[in-house]
Amino acid sequence: DAGVIQSPRHEVTEMGQEVTLRCKPISGHDYLFWYRQTMMRGLELLIYFNNNVPIDDSGMPEDRFSAKMPNASFSTLKIQPSEPRDSAVYFCASSLGVRGREAFFGQGTRLTVV
């Protein structure tokens, strides 16, 4: 398997624009997680899905953020409108089960909002 695939790897956008980040989890995995990484706050869990259903979105910072998982092989994280403080690296991860299982991470999308 190719692992968790995220696109794009880098995104530079202007403040106010809509940004969509994409993730393809490992085939067969039933959990998908979106994280945001910044120097100040470290790794923050934004939202996670189980079998394509959002389970906990308490980490989503504002209504400007939304995430979907229309099927088992694809998820999106959308920011609309984007702001400079959204600049961060966004990671997607997937796992088969939870608790003692390994979460596999994508290489991340580095978002810069200018």
Next chain:
Amino acid sequence: GNSVTQMEGPVTLSEEAFLTINCTYTATGYPSLFWYVQYPGEGLQLLLKATKADDKGSNKGFEATYRKETTSFHLEKGSVQVSDSAVYFCALWGSNYKLTFGKGTLLTVNP
């Protein structure tokens, strides 16, 4: 809620030195504990894990023991190499099904 506290970095060592990165946690129930490593420009990779008290996880010369009495999961390696330079994250998977990370510790190993 669950939380993970790990020692602040950066940590700078010479090759073949002994490494310890401290990690303590707060969680209800019996969480699973992990160490992940992040190399520059890459995502996180699992380094080792332990799923119950007194378990020892080990991989690539790194070790960590799940100590419930001290709520700790310290990472150790007897002899570090330049290639071990990376950011190390302690994490726990709790009963709320969330994988919670510490803030990470940057390790630099000099030849």
